[in-house]
Amino acid sequence: MSQTLSRLVREAADAxxxxxxxxxxxxxxxxxxxxPQAAYARATDFSPKAGCLALLPDAEGRVAAVLFGLGDDADPLLAGKLPGLLPPGTYRFSPTQNSVVQGSELRGSDVQNSDGQGSELRGFDVQGATLAWLLGSYRFGRYRAAGTERPALAVSESVDAEAVTRIAEAVARGRDLVNTPANDLGPAEIEAAIRAVADRHGAAVTVVTGEDLARDFPLVHVVGASSPRAPRLIxxxxxxxxxxRVTLVGKGVAFDTGGLDIKPSSAMLLMKKDMGGSAAALAAAEMVMGSGLNLRLRLIIPAVENAVSGTAFRPxxxxxxxxxLTVEIGNTDAEGRLILxxxxxLADAEKPDLLIDFATLTGAARTALGPDLPAxxxxxxxxxxxVAEAGVAVxxxxxxLPLHKPYASLLDSxxxxxxxxxxxxxxxxxxxxLFLRRFxxxxxxxxxxxxxxxxPSTKPGRPxxxxxxTARLVHALLARRYPRA
Known part of the structure; x- marks a missing residue:
């Protein structure tokens, strides 16, 4: 398992x-x-509100049991809080839930047992809680020493630990890519990450660069031409x-200065994340391949850096x-839609059964829906x-948002x-x-x-x-459409 995640172990007697x-x-x-434990819970003001925790001691003062509140309408990833709340040790979800726990709605649609059913325990989705635990245990530790030891989770045979781990590790690797600063993650490093995933799953990778890129993918070339780090189509x-045929396309802008329409410094602070679409697409692809879904997968990533130099494209x-189609450049800071x-x-020429693209594209979507709710x-x-149902399920x-066709005239040149x-x-x-739909x-x-x-801030399962x-959403959607043969 990735060192960025908590450990899963099989049932442990002392958990x-x-x-x-x-x-x-x-x-x-x-x-x-x-x-004594009931008295301790009362003395420490434990209540069943969402996220409330009580560590119940035994006669020697050691942690003997844990109470965890789910509240009335708990976040489906609420169990993701636990790795950050519990001291080091090995824990397990109690098999005697007293038919009480109905708080988690993260059912078996995200990760499934071999019979296709989620692992539920008297209304408590232990498989979903296990995934939430792993997602919440993630830490990005590339640039500083590891912190305190994280708690481990013991799981029974009723949990498909392999499936849960596969999803969590794909998410962790995607998060690592987004968190890595641009000095250590450029187009070449995005390519290396894709090749590493391809090697694990026996996929084929081709890369277009240089003169071939300029001839066959001119918009990708022109956006990346300003950087000494060569652009490419992976x-x-x-x-x-x-x-x-299912094709995933991800925006891979390793860093976005805005180009000659340069961003203010405050708007550049998080631009290492402008390759987040490629990370999400790669994470979804890794889940699909790891699950062995019955489809022909294609992943296309245009990888560039939008820099400022004498070779930069101009308004x-x-x-x-x-x-x-000819495109007039109204703003060099709208480069993501160009490379996409x-x-x-390229994807459309093959006429896939399903085409999905992922992009950190507009501030307008964030203004409308906030950071937690992609459009x-x-x-x-x-x-x-x-799509909407899969998002809720996992x-x-x-x-x-609507593709309101009359607005297409706003893009006239x-x-x-x-x-x-x-x-x-x-x-x-x-x-x-609407611009993307033209292509x-x-x-x-x-x-x-x-x-x-x-x-922007830590929430259960989302450090x-x-x-x-949307990577887990897309995996769940494709698992329903194209189940493993």
Whole structure:
């Protein structure tokens, strides 16, 4: 297991039991406790509100049991708080939940046992809680010494530890990429991360650079030409060639200065995360390959750095894209949609059954929905419902915004087929999505995710820092559509 995560072990006789309680169940659980422990819980003001914790001692003063409150409407990832609250040791979720725990709605849709059913224990989804535990135990430790020892979790045979670990490790590796500063993560390092995943799963990788990139992917080339770190188009394929085709595209801007339309310093502070779309796409791809889903997977990542130099592209330039459409550059800080345009044109030529792109694209989406709720766009109504349902099921939520076609006129250019920005303050996320749709006209089943890619503060299962939003959602969606053969 990744060193960034807590350990999972199989059942341990000395593991400390964690009993999760709700307001409804607490009176019965309290009455069943040994008198000293019940008194201790009362003396320390334990209550079943969400996230409340009590460490119950034995006669020698050691931790004998843990009470953990779920509240009335608990966060599905609430168990992700536990690794940060508990002292070092080995713990387990109690197998005697007294039929009380109904707080977690993270069912078996995210991680499944071999029979396809989530592991539930009298209403308590122990498999989902195990995943939440791992997600919450993540620490980014590349640049400083490890902190205190983290608690371990003992799991029974009812938990598919391999599946849970596979998902958690894919998330952790994606978070590591987003958290790594740009001096240590450029286009070449993004390529290396993709190759490492490909090697683990027997996938093929091709990379386009140099003159070939300038000829075949001119928008990717022109955005990355300002940096001494060469831009590239990375193309991974995996799975049977005759299986349904699913293509994932991720924005891989290793750092975004804004180009000649340079950002203010305050807006540049988190721009190492502008490759968050590529990290989310790679994490989702790793989950798909690890799960052995019955599909033909393609992962396309345009990887660049948007720097400032004498070779930078300029406002007012007109570039002919891979698709043949000419694009007037209204703002060099709207570079993500440019590199995605060429990548989507490549994907669209194959007419995949499903095309999904991931991008930290617009501040407008964050203004509308905040950092925790990525926007998504699609013209396919049934697909939109499936995406929303998958997000709820695995606590990876999203919200649909409209592809309002009349707004496409905001991208009109007087000298080219279209401009890369609208030039006005309205509907920035929608116009960006409409821009992208111009480059995948043959693919009806297309979902565009506009992500933030960052947790501004720590929440259960979501430590502060880089986040691969929608990766677990997409894995769950694809697992339902293309189950393992």
């Amino acid at each position: 400390v039991p964690i009993t999760c309680v709700t307001r409804e169940s607490w009176p019965g659980i309290e009455a069943a406790l040994p008198a 193309d991974l394929t995996w799975g049977p060639v005759d299986a349904p 007012g330039d007109v570039i002919r894209s891979r698709a043949g 345009a060429d990548a989507l044109a 998504f766009f699609t013209e396919d109504e049934a697909l939109a419902q499936s 606590a990876d939520p999203v919200w649909r 007087k000298i080219a087929d279209l401009n890369n920005v609208s030039g006005g303050p309205f509907a920035g996320a929608i116009t960006a999505a 995948a006209p043959a693919t009806r089943a297309h979902v565009h995710f506009d992500l933030y890619g960052w947790n 502060e820092g880089g986040e691969v939003q």
